[in-house]
Amino acid sequence: MKRVLSLILATGLAIGVIIAIVLGRGASDTVTVRGVIGSEKLPFFADPAVRDAFARHGLRVEVDPAGSRQIATTVNLDNYAFAFPGGAPAAEQILRRHGRTAKYAPFSTPMAIASFQPIVDVLAGAGVARRGAGGIWIFDVRRYLELVEKGTRWDQIRGNTAYPVRKNVLVSTTDVRDSNSAAMYLSLVSHVANGDAIVQGAEAERRVLPLLSRLFLDQGYSENSSEGPFEDYLAVGMGKTPLVCIYEAQFVGRAVTGQIRPGMVLMYPSPTVVSKHTLVPLNSGGDRVGRLLTSDPALQQAAARHGLRTADAARFAKVVAENRVPVTADLVDVVDTPSYGTLENLVRGIEQGYGPP
Structure with a gap:
């Protein structure tokens, strides 16, 4: 009986160790990516659904708000993985200043x-x-x-x-x-x-x-x-x-x-x-954020709930219809x-x- 009990305890301990390793590995695999954004997008990035969607891809996205012209002209971008101003003109200036070519425009308004x-x-x-x-x-x-x-x-x-x-x-x-x-x-x-x-x-x-x-x-x-x-x-x-x-x-x-x-x-x-909200990736982490914002269904749906128009017009149309918001469709x-x-x-x-x- 003691031997059986010992085997059960040993097995339970082994399972516990495996779970701890898996959970620990999941936590350590989460990468923090920091960006600077136009302040109008702060509610979007603070949305728990948006945070969860990024987390499913192993990302913790943290953002600092700033005026879009400030982002393009005076904000020091050295410590950021991406810049996400509210419009294409500011994004184009960031591309020129930092010698970048990649950009993502996941939504507009x-x-x-x-x-x-x-x-x-x-x-x-x-x-x-x-x-x-x-x-x-x-x-x-x-x-x-x-x-x-x-x-x-x-x-x-x-x-x-x-x-x-x-x-x-x-x-x-x-x-x-x-x-x-x-x-x-x-x-x-x-x-x-x-x-x-x-x-x-x-x-x-x-x-x-x-x-x-x-x-x-x-x-x-x-x-x-x-x-x-x-x-x-x-x-x-x-x-x-x-x-x-x-x-x-x-x-x-x-x-x-x-x-x-x-x-x-x-x-x-x-x-x-x-206004085309255009993300400029400044490193590989920022590029992942841009790709996910453009392609991930959960993030695109969250954008529509925040009133942003995405490539799939049906998402936005469904949100405004359900909430009876009088907007121009075309x-x-x-x-x-x-x-x-x-x-x-x-x-x-x-x-x-x-x-x-």
């Missing part, structure tokens, strides 16, 4: 305007807002710029009893000196200000710069993260932020989590631009961004208006 129904009704009366196909609200950039050129205040819009405040009609943005969302907004308004053409060359830059500067300088203080003004929109309401330039994904993602309240409205600028009125060099010239021109820090 168009720029949009978040507002409130009373504000939209006022803008409709002024010819700035109108209903498009499927009842989607369209924000007419040309009519908006006409109001800005005249220095129109909200209380000067005829028939405005919903928001008769003594401040200029302006879309709130992030700081154009730091943030990709502001650079995307700059891209679309510059296209309209330049006679519906991409800004190219010094003469065109000089011609549009005075109006573009007003769009940003007249806002006063702006945050360098796209989450900042959108959080104000969600928490404070239209008193502080009647119009805010956002990524469509931000609105859809918050609708999925039940944070979009009745009366909050998503509008699409006409024209708009699409993006038609889309323009290209200027070159990175042109955007930099415009940003530097606007920057001069801010004065010394």
Whole structure:
């Protein structure tokens, strides 16, 4: 009996050792990969489903948020495995600066305007807002710029009893000196200000710069993260932020989590631009992250839940249908961004208006 008991104990001990070895090996095989990302993607990377998906491939992905222009120009990338700004122009600059060629664009999102129904009704009366196909609200950039050129205040819009405040009609943005969302907004308004053409060359830059500067300088203080003004929109309401330039994904993602309240409205600028979230791998670990974001079904599904459009349009369509988010399925009125060099010239021109820090 003692011998049988000894054999059982020995067998149990051996099994325990094997389990410990296997578990220990699994823990030691997990590789930590660190990247710097546009702040708008922070909720995605913090999602437990995203962490679990990476873990199944032996990766622990840690990220630091920063403005996309900062990532492209001032952030020291030496200690990162990948850089993941919010737009293609910033990614192209990173590729040039670091002599890289590989890149991944796992998802994209168009720029949009978040507002409130009373504000939209006022803008409709002024010819700035109108209903498009499927009842989607369209924000007419040309009519908006006409109001800005005249220095129109909200209380000067005829028939405005919903928001008769003594401040200029302006879309709130992030700081154009730091943030990709502001650079995307700059891209679309510059296209309209330049006679519906991409800004190219010094003469065109000089011609549009005075109006573009007003769009940003007249806002006063702006945050360098796209989450900042959108959080104000969600928490404070239209008193502080009647119009805010956002990524469509931000609105859809918050609708999925039940944070979009009745009366909050998503509008699409006409024209708009699409922000292609482009990952630049800086080593083999970063390359693995880029490949997985592009190809792993669980990560692609998580991206759709966060409001991001992937190569499989059906995923995004299913998410917005299930959560009854009024979005435009087919993006038609889309323009290209200027070159990175042109955007930099415009940003530097606007920057001069801010004065010394």
